[in-house]
Amino acid sequence: MTLTETLQLKERYLQIEDLRALDYCERRWKEQGCPTERWPLINFLERMLQELKNNGIGYPKVLLLRKKEIQRRTFRPEPREERIGPREPQCPNGEACKECKGQGFHMLPGGSGTLCMACLGTRRKIGVSPALSEGS
Ligand SMILES: [Zn+2]
Numbered sequence: 001m002t003l004t005e006t007l008q009l010k011e012r013y014l015q016i017e018d019l020r021a022l023d024y025c026e027r028r029w030k031e032q033g034c035p036t037e038r039w040p041l042i043n044f045l046e047r048m049l050q051e052l053k054n055n056g057i058g059y060p061k062v063l064l065l066r067k068k069e070i071q072r073r074t075f076r077p078e079p080r081e082e083r084i085g086p087r088e089p090q091c092p093n094g095e096a097c098k099e100c101k102g103q104g105f106h107m108l109p110g111g112s113g114t115l116c117m118a119c120l121g122t123r124r125k126i127g128v129s130p131a132l133s134e135g136s
Contacts, residue, residue, distance in 0.1 A: 003029040006036050006077050007066045018060035021052050025063070036077050042070055097125045 003026050004011065011019065025048050035041045045067040052059040069075030096102035097119035104123040105113040115121045 001034065001036075001078075002026055003034075006034075006041070007062075008075075008078065009062055009066075014060060014062065017058060018062070021057050021060050021063075024048075024052065024055075024057065038070060038077070041077055042067055045070075095125050097123055099125075 004022060009022070014022065028048060028051070029035070029044065032040075032044055035044050045063055048063060049059045049067070066075060070077065097104070097116060099118035100106055100116035100123070102123045103116070104119060104121040105116050108114055116123075119125055
């Protein structure tokens, strides 16, 4: 994860001097522990604008833009962790779960259902590592 990714900056739209400034920001961002939360990130960008100005490098306009967008909540920084994708089970065969007969839940005697822990409700057997099926 980089600052460029967090702010979703498109490098091809940036000038050479912008990239130089961003290089500096990337380094400072890592030093600061890679802030991605709204306020720490705003404070970080604010500091970068000051530092870049003081260093005579000049700041990329996009940094100022992003800071304003984050303040106005019109831009949401990418979370550091990978977002949880759609719950597609990692099953190459798509084999129906035998525990729940492909229902994704078990019926309890009381008449209510409980999540099938073997397939976690995905109705397909999980725990089959793709690596295991790649035998040569
Ligand atoms: Zn199941």
